[in-house]
Structure formats: structure tokens, C-alpha cells
Amino acid sequence: MLDFEPFYLTLKLAFTTTCLLFIIGIPIAHWLAFSHSKFKVIVEAFVGLPVVLPPSVLGFYLLLAFSPENSFGRFLELYFNIRLVFTFPGLVIASVIYSLPFMIQPVQSGFRMIPETLIETAYTLGKSRLTTLTKVLIPNIRIALLTGCVLSFAHTIGEFGVVLMVGGNIPKETRVVSVAIYDEVQAMNYHQANVYSAILLVFAFLVLVSIYLVNHRMQKARYL
Amino acid sequence: MINISIAKKLSGATGELNLHFHATILTGELITIYGPSGAGKTSILRMLAGLLEPDSGHIQVDDAVWFDKDKSINLKPQRRNIGMVFQEYSLFPNMTVRENLEFALNKGQSKSIVDELLELTELGQLQNKKPATLSGGQMQRIALARALIRKPKLLLLDEPLSALDTEMQSKLQDYILELHQQFDLTTIVVTHDLIEVIKMSKRVLIIEEGRIAKDGMPLDVLPLRHLKSLL
Numbered sequence: 001m002l003d004f005e006p007f008y009l010t011l012k013l014a015f016t017t018t019c020l021l022f023i024i025g026i027p028i029a030h031w032l033a034f035s036h037s038k039f040k041v042i043v044e045a046f047v048g049l050p051v052v053l054p055p056s057v058l059g060f061y062l063l064l065a066f067s068p069e070n071s072f073g074r075f076l077e078l079y080f081n082i083r084l085v086f087t088f089p090g091l092v093i094a095s096v097i098y099s100l101p102f103m104i105q106p107v108q109s110g111f112r113m114i115p116e117t118l119i120e121t122a123y124t125l126g127k128s129r130l131t132t133l134t135k136v137l138i139p140n141i142r143i144a145l146l147t148g149c150v151l152s153f154a155h156t157i158g159e160f161g162v163v164l165m166v167g168g169n170i171p172k173e174t175r176v177v178s179v180a181i182y183d184e185v186q187a188m189n190y191h192q193a194n195v196y197s198a199i200l201l202v203f204a205f206l207v208l209v210s211i212y213l214v215n216h217r218m219q220k221a222r223y224l
Numbered sequence: 225m226i227n228i229s230i231a232k233k234l235s236g237a238t239g240e241l242n243l244h245f246h247a248t249i250l251t252g253e254l255i256t257i258y259g260p261s262g263a264g265k266t267s268i269l270r271m272l273a274g275l276l277e278p279d280s281g282h283i284q285v286d287d288a289v290w291f292d293k294d295k296s297i298n299l300k301p302q303r304r305n306i307g308m309v310f311q312e313y314s315l316f317p318n319m320t321v322r323e324n325l326e327f328a329l330n331k332g333q334s335k336s337i338v339d340e341l342l343e344l345t346e347l348g349q350l351q352n353k354k355p356a357t358l359s360g361g362q363m364q365r366i367a368l369a370r371a372l373i374r375k376p377k378l379l380l381l382d383e384p385l386s387a388l389d390t391e392m393q394s395k396l397q398d399y400i401l402e403l404h405q406q407f408d409l410t411t412i413v414v415t416h417d418l419i420e421v422i423k424m425s426k427r428v429l430i431i432e433e434g435r436i437a438k439d440g441m442p443l444d445v446l447p448l449r450h451l452k453s454l455l
Contacts, residue, residue, distance in 0.1 A: 115312065117310045117312050117314040118314050118316065120273075120301070120308075120310075120314075121308070121310065121314045121316075122316075122327075123274075123275070123301040123302055124273055124275075124301050124302075124304075124306055124308040124371075125328040125370070125371075126302045126303075126328075126330060127327075128302065135316075135327065136316055136318075139318035140318050
């Protein structure tokens with residue numbers, strides 16, 4: 001009998017991660033796109049790290065940070081009664097960090113594509129930076145935002161190293177599909193692994209097809 | 225009355241330029257600023273708008289100080305009550321014509337000004353269209369109408385018609401003159417088009433290498449050989 005729990009967990013993780021990234025990604029991308037601060041390169045490099053680092057490296061350090069044996073993990077457990085190792089919330093935080101560049105980079109370049117005079121026009125019309133962001137910038141980078149969301153969602157579904165390190169393999173808590181597949185292969189249940197893999201493959205393909213379809217339609221409608 | 229005395233060192237493709245601009249502009253006056261490209265015309269408008277900070281000097285509009293380096297006053301563009309039209313049309317592509325105008329409304333301001341300006345600029349029929357579907361002349365008319373929604377103290381036009389054909393330029397010059405009169409607006413038009421200077425203004429400031437070289441009636445101060453070449 002096929003256990004659908006890993007699918008449910010994977011979708012829940014990807015959805016939560018994407019929502020959180022959407023909320024924190026816009027202000028960070030906005031800052032990176034328009035700031036002249038000298039610390040910008042540092043932040044940019046930090047955001048981009050997950051692209052070049054093996055997921056196991058990121059997972060390893062997050063595991064250390066979250067562990068109750070170390071100061072940050074102990075602090076969380078002592079004062080907030082939160083434990084992040086081998087729990088779903090821990091997975092979410094790890095995923096957010098791991099997929100950060102996939103949300104921020106497209107949105108950042110979306111912001112940079114907007115002509116400067118458009119922003120200056122809004123300022124000369126008396127509009128604040130916040131109003132300019134919500135009424136002018138965000139509506140004109142819809143495609144970049146959509147791309148960021150899709151990439152973050154897909155990237156979270158496809159992650160393995162980080163989730164295994166931080167989350168382990170706890171059924172109904174951290175056992176996402178990619179981990180379940182690995183687990184079934186280890187146990188030589190190739191049929192089960194194949195079913196999981198095929199479903200994931202078809203699902204990922206369909207998600208991308210539908211997104212590209214929307215993307216092309218929007219571009220055709222000249223909706224920036 | 226607007227009192228301007230500003231200086232800024234600019235560095236561009238053609239090297240460094242020390243920009244000095246000292247002028248008094250009367251309320252309700254329409255002046256043109258004429259000069260070759262790279263002379264610093266656009267930078268002057270940007271400093272008046274608060275989009276570029278001068279290195280020194282002051283800008284006073286009636287009783288309000290917009291900029292004073294010595295007193296560290298530098299009002300943001302949002303607080304200067306200006307209308308600005310850029311060379312690129314710079315309409316918000318996500319909004320319809322009407323939404324572009326409504327976006328400019330101050331909090332609590334009546335929407336009747338939107339209808340009034342739509343009518344004045346003959347844009348009523350286009351009000352539900354998106355900018356991408358319009359011609360250059362139509363777009364610049366919208367940008368002009370939008371700049372007037374807040375009834376600004378000072379209207380700044382940065383080569384607003386240079387991307388349009390001659391016929392459309394002439395039509396829009398008429399619009400600008402009509403709106404200038406109707407709203408009694410103090411207006412500064414930056415241009416490198418002699419015909420525009422002569423047609424639109426009674427006073428022109430000629431900028432050369434970052435300084436006002438001449439200030440007066442267009443026909444008195446414009447280089448005669450340039451005028452002859454136009455005829």
C-alpha cells in the first residue's frame with residue numbers, strides 16, 4: 001500500500017517555504033536592487049551561497065546551529081521551547097535559507113529592469129517609497145515574482161541533502177518524498193521507490209509546463 | 225517667485241562639468257532652458273525636483289525653502305509639490321490612462337480634476353486603455369495631464385517633445401501653452417529645439433558648459449546664424 005504522507009509533507013513544505021520566501025524575498029530583493037550600501041556585496045554573496053555550496057554543507061551547519069547542544073539551539077529551546085532539529089519547523093527554516101537565491105535573484109533583476117524614471121515619476125507625484133513599491137514596482141514585476149515562486153517551490157520539492165541533514169527521516173514529520181525514495185532504495189524496495197519517483201517526475205513536469213504556459217501568455221499580452 | 229542658486233560638479237562621458245545655475249523665475253512665468261546636450265540642462269531640472277542633490281546653494285519657492293546646503297535642508301521630491309514630465313513617457317504600464325492620472329491624486333483630493341484634465345487633453349476616449357497601445361503623442365499628453373493633477377507650484381518639462389514628429393510637437397506645444405495659462409503654472413521647459421524656444425517662451429536661458437551664457441527674449445539672445453539656418 002502506497003504511503004501518501006511523504007507527498008503531503010513535501011507539498012506542505014514547498015508551499016510554506018514559498019509563502020515565507022515571497023514575504024521576506026521582496027524587501028531583500030528591493031534592497032539589493034536599489035541600495036548603494038557597501039555591505040550589499042556581502043549580503044548578495046550570502047544569499048547566493050546555496051547555489052554553489054553542496055546542500056550537505058549547508059545542512060551540516062544548520063544541524064549544528066539548531067542542535068540543543070549548541071548555544072543557538074539551546075537558546076531557542078530554553079526561552080521559546082522550540083526545537084528545530086528533526087522537526088518540520090526546522091525543515092521550513094532550512095528550506096527558506098536553501099531556496100533564498102531562487103526567489104531573490106529573479107525578483108532583484110525584475111526590480112532592476114524597471115526604468116528609473118518610472119520610480120522617479122512616482123516620487124515627483126508625491127508617492128512614498130512604500131506606495132511606489134506596492135503600486136508601481138510589484139505590479140510591473142509579476143513575471144519575475146511568478147518565476148521566483150515557481151523556482152522556490154520546485155527547488156524545495158527537489159531538495160534532499162539539506163532535509164536529510166536537518167530533518168532526518170521521521171515519518172509524518174520530516175520524511176519528504178526525496179528522503180522516502182532514498183529510504184526505499186536503501187531497503188531495496190525498488191518498486192516503491194519507482195512509484196514515488198515517477199509521481200514526482202510527472203508532477204514536477206506538469207508544474208513547470210503550466211507555469212511556462214502562463215508566463216508566455218502574460219508576455220504575449222505585453223503585460224511586462 | 226522662485227529663487228535658485230545652485231552648483232554641482234558633474235562627471236559624464238565628456239569629462240567633468242562644473243554646473244552653476246543662478247536665476248529668479250517669476251510666478252506664472254514660462255521659461256525655456258536651451259543648450260547643447262551635455263551642457264547640464266537635465267541636471268538643473270533634476271536638482272529642482274529633488275532627484276539630484278546640489279553640492280552647494282539654495283532653492284526657494286515663494287516662502288518655502290526646498291534646498292539650503294548651509295542649513296542642511298533638502299526636501300524630498302515628494303514634498304516639493306512639482307509636476308515633472310520626462311523625455312521618456314514614463315507612464316505606469318500596469319495602469320490604464322485613467323488609473324495613471326488617479327494614481328497622482330493626493331489623499332482626499334477630489335477626482336473631478338481627473339475628468340477635467342482628461343477632457344482638456346482630449347483623452348476621454350482613451351481613458352480605459354493601457355499605455356502600451358497608445359502613440360507617442362498620446363502618451364506624452366497623458367504624462368502632462370498626470371503631472372498637473374496635484375496642481376503643482378512648478379512644472380518641469382525635460383525635453384518632453386523630442387521623441388515626437390514635428391506635427392505632434394506643434395500640437396503638444398499648444399497643449400502645454402494652454403494648460404500653462406489655464407492653471408497659471410510656473411513652468412520650466414528644457415529643450416534643444418530653437419523653434420520650441422521661440423514659440424513657447426518669452427524668456428530663454430541659454431546654457432553653455434554648465435553656466436547661463438544668456439538670459440532674455442528668445443529673438444534677442446538666440447544666436448542669429450542658428451535662426452537663419454532654420455529659415
